[in-house]
Amino acid sequence: MSSILFEIKDSIGFLMLNRPEKFNSFNREMALLMQEKLDECKKEEVRCVYITGAGKAFSAGQDISELAGENKIEIKQILSEHYNPIIKRIRNLPKPVVAAVNGVAAGAGANMALCCDVVVASEAASFIQAFSKIGLIPDSGGTYFLPRLIGWQKASALSMLGDKVSAADAERMGMVYKVFSPDLFEAESKKIAAVLSQMPTKGLAYTKQLLNMSFHTDFSEQLMEEDVFQQRAAATEDYNEGITAFLEKRNPVFKGK
DSSP: OSSSEEEEEEEEEEEEEOOOGGGTTOOOOHHHHHHHHHHHHTTTTTTEEEEESSHHHHHHBGGGGGGGGGTTHHHHHIIIIIIIHHHHHHHHSOOOEEEEOOOOOEEEHHHHTTTHHHHHHHHOEEOOOGGGGTTTTOOOTTHHHHHHHHOHHHHHHHHHHEEEEEEHHHHHTTTSSSSEEEHHHHHHHHHHHHHHHTOHHHHHHHHHHHHHHTTTTTTHHHHHHHHHHHHHTTSHHHHHHHHHHHHHTTTOOOOOO
């Protein structure tokens, strides 16, 4: 069975981390395969990406067995060839990426979820910056995204103490968008992906680019970038459809163009 299950259905790229017996922890094969599947999501037919985990976990992060023994993989290689390329692919993909966190998300698994555009969680989920427990620092964008999501003090404490954060607390502090009960989680999280997959894809991609830019531009620069991207959005077919549908008092039918 493949460590990544992938299918494209109804304009959504469904990507499931599939090592449930290892709590979906990443080994090299799985990390490289995830990059491959994220690249497949660049296809025009894919208008939203949905990432979740098989079994009880979203992802426990790195498979520790790869860090020891004769055939161990060096940390430098794991970051440069495994996690950093995954995080960059998610952030640079010109379409929304939904992380549906079904269970524990620890270490790189947590930060991979938190870098996505919309993060939803089951009440059974939890988030752990587990790195400090073995003398490491939060990687996979953890030191970048976490303080921007929840503030410097919370991010600092969670990174150093490695406390487990419940789904309810994660929602309360702004780490995730919404939390659903386990019985509703799959249906509700997929509903969000379905809505996004029928929205103006280029407009959403421009929004994502601007949010990325906001991490390093000042206020005046950001206003200038909004001017540029708004003109691009106004030149799309979906913008014309949105205006026409509004005037005709009907629901728009967007095509992602």
